[in-house]
Amino acid sequence: MEHGGSTLLRDGVVLLGFALAFVLLFRRLGLGATLGYLVAGALVGPHMLGLVGDAQEKLGIAELGITLLLFVVGLELNPSRLWRMKQEIFGVGLIQVVACGLAIAGILALVGFSAKAALAIGMPLALSSTAQVLPLLQSAGRLRTPFGERAFSILLFQDLSIIPMITIIAAMSRNPADAGGPPGWLLAVYTVLAVGGLVAAGRFVLRPLFRGIGNMGEREMFVFAALFTVIASSALMQSLGLSPALGAFVAGVMLADSPYRHELEADVEPFRSILLGLFFLAVGMMLDLHAIYDRPLFVVSMALALVAVKAAIIVAIGLSFRMEWRRALALGFLLSQGGEFGFVLLAQAQAGLLIAPEAASIFGAVITLSMATTPFLMMATRRLREAPVVEAERDGPKADGANALIVGYGRFGQTVGQMLLASDVPVTLIDTDIEMIDIAREFGAKVYYGDGTRLELLRQAGAAEAELILFCIDGDQVTRELLDAVHKAFPDARIYVRAYDRRSLIQLKTGPAEFVVREVLESAIKMARLALKGLGVADAEISRAEEMYRARDKERLRIQVEAGDIRAARALVAEQQPWGNDR
Secondary structure, three states: OHHHHHHHHHHHHHHHHHHHHHHHHHHHOOOOHHHHHHHHHHHHOOOOOOOOOOHHHHHHHHHHHHHHHHHHHHHOOOHHHHHHOHHHHHHHHHHHHHHHHHHHHHHHHHOOOOHHHHHHHHHHHOOOOHHHHHHHHHHOOOOOOHHHHHHHHHHHHHHHHHHHHHHHHHHHOOOHHHOOOOOHHHHHHHHHHHHHHHHHHHHHHHHHHHHHHHHHOOHHHHHHHHHHHHHHHHHHHHHOOOOHHHHHHHHHHHOOOOOOHHHHHHHHHHHHHHHHHHHHHHHHHHOOHHHHHHOHHHHHHHHHHHHHHHHHHHHHHHHHOOOOHHHHHHHHHHOOOOOHHHHHHHHHHHHOOOOOHHHHHHHHHHHHHHHHHHHHHHHHOHHHHOOOOOOHHHOOOOOOOOOEEEEOOOHHHHHHHHHHHHOOOOEEEEEOOHHHHHHHHHOOOOEEEOOOOOHHHHHHOOOOOOOEEEEOOOOOOOOHHHHHHHHHHOOOOEEEEEEOOHHHHHHHHOOOOOEEEEOOHHHHHHHHHHHHHHOOOOHHHHHHHHHHHHHHHHHHHHHHHHHOOOOOOHHHHHHHOOOOOOO
16 A cells, blocks of 8 residues: 555656646747656656556546636536537537548548548547637737637637547447447447436536525635536546536536536636646547657658648638738637547547557557647747738728827727726827737727827827827836927927836836826726725725825825935835835
């Protein structure tokens, strides 16, 4: 027992240590965490260093990570949103999976694979990596845009399609142990009944359960209930011979429009992340590198063929659904890789004796290599995917009679612009971030391309006739010299400036700006008021504390501006708070 426990601890230390090192390295290189896990697993596995064994047992535990991933995906899809996206999901998604799966299977049949083997491999390779694509969309701020929703719809259908794919592979199985399973029509009946049962359980059991736990305020029990929901729904499906992932997904959808969705997602997320990482580590350990070394040219050529075929088909689908060609190209490259569910389906095909273990390892490597190409493809094709600046809508702004010029349309500038527009104040928006301009256009906002710190561009935008010039740019791009030049060139315009912090404020305060706003001051004061209110402090006392803070901060700022030194008025800092700050 002690020996087994010490072995488990040693394996855990090795796996987590290698995973930590490689995930940090691969994230720094822009290649994503998934590849880091796969490479770390391959390195510690039996085919390389042999530091950790029994990959099959670890894979069985780690497959719960895939189940939790589908539960989280289900939580993102309340039924109303699912219905709104039905055309994208069951139209574009279905065409993509079928077209890519058949095309890849056809190529494999041409190179000598049997029809069943080609189909068993082609279906997994048609899927893309949800774990890799969603973070890319989120980091670019495009997940909630029409482009992001189309990509998400395709990924969602791919995630859903693993259920029928597993059924198809089971039906084709050559394994005698699978021959005694229920026929396909009975599996379909089981599926309908199980989904109906989960829907009823979600409405009449789960919601009252979570409501009761929420009223009790038991945080730990909420975590237990969340994990119980996922595991119980998955176990129900598995007992009927169906995919456990389907049960987790349905449970997520049923709770998606409940008030507990965000709490559930927060509770499950740490378990999902850890187990999904362990899943990729186990897959890396199981890769038969000797089989790959024997046929390196085949692995590389198949990975390139996979990326090229999927990208071409997805671009064609995007164009047929009237996507602008640059966006269709971006969608094709973004979804051109293989995905994590491909490893699951290849394992199913191997268990069904449809493909040899060597083939499973080779095509697992193909998926891994294709995933490695995505970040490089997106970087290499950025100029091609983005409309050139010389297009009319990217030309420098033209004077159009706007009362206000807003320079910088990021988070800060968007709020300022939307409030002015809500008051029927004509606004001209200027930014240099081409991707932000495209995203704003998708939401109906007209943003001109240009460097708003150049006097010629401001003049071209109509600054001479404008009443307001608002600099909403990140960082310290606005200087005292710039403000003096803008005021001299456009003396009739009132200038408002977003200051990055107190240091910027001190530099700009004595300039010609009508007002300089510290970007975090008001939101920080509001949070402090809410925090005091949450502690039960009376409103009058909260207002007194705010007035005291503002008065001392104003006096401190006056002394600092006069002295030109951030370190001035330190005594006021000590009175105000023991640690001080420069925000």
